[in-house]
Amino acid sequence: MKIDYLTLFPEMFSGVLQSSILKRAHDLGAFSYQLIDFRDFTTNKHNKVDDYPYGGGAGMVLQPQPIFDAVESITTEGNNPRVILMCPQGETLTQQKAEELAEEDHLIIICGHYEGYDERIRTELITDEISIGDYVLTGGELGAMVVTDSVVRLLPGVLGNEKSAVEDSFSTHLLEHPHYTRPSDFRGHKVPDVLLSGNHQKIDEWRTYESLKRTYERRPELINEEKLSVKEKELFQQVKNEINLASED
Structure with missing residues (x-):
């Protein structure tokens, strides 16, 4: 699996992607990733990626051009990745959604900031909108890390014991039973x-x-x-x- 992250803060991902199971998965070759700062795709001299909303209102809105160009730079003809928008209005992440995404070869995850996205990003570019809960975060990066962890751990060979993922809470539509270890x-x-x-x-x-x-x-x-x-x-x-x-x- 390949995962491309579109973010204004690529440095936020280093600790998560270079630790624990995700590092193991990357070292095993189960998945690869690329951190893309979509500010690099701006065409204005100030490298702005946001602007004031039409019609007025508080906050700033991400412009479509840098994000469209960034996505187009990593897709080719015949390559149809799932393009995921991290958004509090999206479908709540579930184990079943993670299992569905784990079947894909290529994911692009867009992490927003500011007040929101230009609606044309949502309607013309993405295939999935995902939320990790009914609350608002400063940006989509933390949500993208949660999605990544939930998906990558399901890839073959990542956990070592294939039964671990199958028996997880929610994989069977039930919560897991209690666990015990030594001493008795x-x-x-x-x-x-x-x-x-x-x-x-x-x-x-x-x-x-x-x-x-x-x-x-x-x-x-x-x-x-x-x-x-x-x-x-x-x-x-x-x-x-x-x-x-x-x-x-």
Whole structure:
């Protein structure tokens, strides 16, 4: 995968792209990236990339010309990358969106600043608008880093253990079950006996139950009972019975 970032602040990316899993992914050749300062594509003598909005109002708006020219400089005939606009008005990033983007060969991520974008960037240039939440940031760079991390970790070979990504929260439309490691008894708080039993069928059942329970308690809207297996429906009914009894006490 190749990712091109259009940004006015390329230096913001260095710590994230050169650390941890993203550095590993880059070193493995799973993805490459290019940081492009779209100010370099301005045609005015002051290198301005923004201007006052037509019709008046507060703030400055990014002009279309530098961004259009920057995108056109990295696309060729027959190359149709996904062009992503980081924008608080966009589709909220989900695990399913990350999985979809991980299938692509080339992403271009546009990071804005100031009050907003000229609407022609949105309507004529981009394929996706993505938000990482219902709040406003100073610019799109931090959001672009979140998108990158969520996507690149899904690329083959990046995590080492392929099951890790498959079993993540939201990949199965459920939150992940609790995890434990050594010691089995820490300050009187013990690991559930089933995890020490060696009975993998019972362990899988416990994990499914706890995943359903955690999702029902924290994000019940994620559970689609029609998509649950027969066993999951049985366990989910047990979860609801347990929680209902606890609420009555």
